[in-house]
Amino acid sequence: MGEFDLIRRFFQRGDGTQAGVDVGIGDDCAVLTPGPGAQLCISSDMLVEGRHFLSTVEPARLGHKALAVNLSDLAACGATPRAFTLALALPRADERWLAGFAEGLFALADAHGIALVGGDTTQGPLNLCITVFGEVPRGTALLRSGARAGDDIYVSGRTLGDARLALEVFRGTLGLPGEQFEAVRRAMELPQPRVALGQALRGVATSAVDVSDGLCGDLGHILARSGVGAVLEVDALPRSAILEAQPPAVRREMGLAGGDDYELVFTAPPSSREAVQQAAGQSATPVSRIGRIEAAAGLRFVDAQGQVLPLQLQSFDHFKTA
Ligand code: ADP
Ligand code: MG
Numbered sequence: 593m594g595e596f597d598l599i600r601r602f603f604q605r606g607d608g609t610q611a612g613v614d615v616g617i618g619d620d621c622a623v624l625t626p627g628p629g630a631q632l633c634i635s636s637d638m639l640v641e642g643r644h645f646l647s648t649v650e651p652a653r654l655g656h657k658a659l660a661v662n663l664s665d666l667a668a669c670g671a672t673p674r675a676f677t678l679a680l681a682l683p684r685a686d687e688r689w690l691a692g693f694a695e696g697l698f699a700l701a702d703a704h705g706i707a708l709v710g711g712d713t714t715q716g717p718l719n720l721c722i723t724v725f726g727e728v729p730r731g732t733a734l735l736r737s738g739a740r741a742g743d744d745i746y747v748s749g750r751t752l753g754d755a756r757l758a759l760e761v762f763r764g765t766l767g768l769p770g771e772q773f774e775a776v777r778r779a780m781e782l783p784q785p786r787v788a789l790g791q792a793l794r795g796v797a798t799s800a801v802d803v804s805d806g807l808c809g810d811l812g813h814i815l816a817r818s819g820v821g822a823v824l825e826v827d828a829l830p831r832s833a834i835l836e837a838q839p840p841a842v843r844r845e846m847g848l849a850g851g852d853d854y855e856l857v858f859t860a861p862p863s864s865r866e867a868v869q870q871a872a873g874q875s876a877t878p879v880s881r882i883g884r885i886e887a888a889a890g891l892r893f894v895d896a897q898g899q900v901l902p903l904q905l906q907s908f909d910h911f912k913t914a
Pocket of ligand 1: 616709710712
């Protein structure tokens with residue numbers, strides 16, 4: 593199977609005509625027409641074998657995750673997904689692997705109504721890079737820079753930290769019974785990007801970021817870009833029953849600094865609490881209020897009684913040596 597056969601067989605679908613796509617796969621560039629008055633939101637995320645995923649992951653789940661992590665960035669900007677490109681380095685053209693990968697990839701693409709419009713394919717160590725293109729009405733993109741002192745801090749989803757629990761099981765630092773491991777493994781391998789919530793938060797949230805490297809680290813980006821600090825109520829974080837059953841130190845570490853959660857952390861003034869609940873209801877996505885933005889720089893932690901907790905946490909950093 594040659595390079596072009598591979599593209600045609602696994603990545604080119606139908607006759608290539610899709611809403612909003614003037615030219616898709618097969619020419620030198622894809623050509624898209626943005627909606628009237630729209631701004632483009634563009635983001636890339638790369639997944640490297642051994643770094644972001646294990647060689648044993650089911651190909652369909654890898655296809656899902658490669659697109660999910662990118663859609664999560666669009667969600668954090670409140671963007672409506674439009675299209676994506678896929679740059680792929682493969683050690684060999686393994687048909688079973690390619691079929692599975694494409695199945696997971698397109699299932700999520702179809703769920704969000706977006707088209708694969710181009711990419712690049714080369715032989716090499718397994719490496720996936722997706723670029724997503726989304727749109728917002730001009731001036732409405734949610735940014736990291738808009739948080740203000742007094743704003744509430746929210747996080748989406750029912751649990752933070754399950755994906756990291758799965759990683760720790762793979763690393764052998766903790767053990768879980770079979771069905772619990774399967775559940776946290778799903779959280780790690782099949783994250784659900786909060787696209788509908790992000791869109792519903794346009795005009796409501798003052799800032800947003802998606803949690804890829806851990807809640808504290810990613811909230812830290814909001815604080816830095818907005819020039820503010822925050823207090824987090826550690827026990828208000830949403831936790832699964834599986835994480836709840838872990839020792840307190842593990843529970844806090846996984847929730848606050850776990851990573852790979854792909855939930856949205858966002859801020860909004862207390863006057864918008866009802867609007868936030870409406871956005872959550874409209875997008876069928878649970879949200880929890882977990883803290884408050886303050887004028888003084890830094891991130892502080894309190895328990896449910898408001899007692900200060902002296903926690904030291906680090907978020908995931910690819911270039912930091914332990
Ligand atoms: P070029 O040489 O002009 O960069 P290629 O010959 O690499 O283009 O690719 C041919 C066509 O197939 C282009 O339209 C490109 O966007 C598309 N393409 C290549 N690889 C992929 C892929 N993995 N997924 C989707 N489209 C792809
Ligand atoms: Mg070309």
